[in-house]
Amino acid sequence: MPVGLRLMQKVSSTRTFAKIAPHFIPAMDRTVHRLTRGKVMLSAQMLPGVILTVRGAKSGIPRTTPLACMPEASGATWILIGSNFGRPGHPAWTANLLAHPDAEVSWRGETIPVRAELLTGEERAAAWKAVLGFWPPYATYQARVEREIRLFRLTRC
8 A cells, every 4th residue: 555545544534634624625626626627626636536416405405515435346336425524423415315315426527317325234334344445544433423424325327
């Protein structure tokens, strides 16, 4: 594993990162994504990422959120991890997907309609194992919170 990747995994596991990252990473990703017409997300240099657009759970207004993701081997599905950087509450986008599972992602410059499914039971356990192999700091995030981190599988429509 490259030294830079190991360093980023270590840094991203800290409580300090959990406090400051939610304030600058999404804003930075949205700006760069818009300026590059959907082709670049800076955080995707570390982890693959999508821009999720889903209607708000209460408002129904489209909400756009840059998120790290784990693409699955099929190329037609992605796992989204509701880690919220290891902070106590579920991220708002997870409530939006629960209320409105039909959404869109921007993936490598392409806008793709998707359907979200909250993973539970054995399916969630298998996905969680894969997620930890993909990005081990998620284990640190889970250890910090009492809630179970939500995992969603997005499937192309």
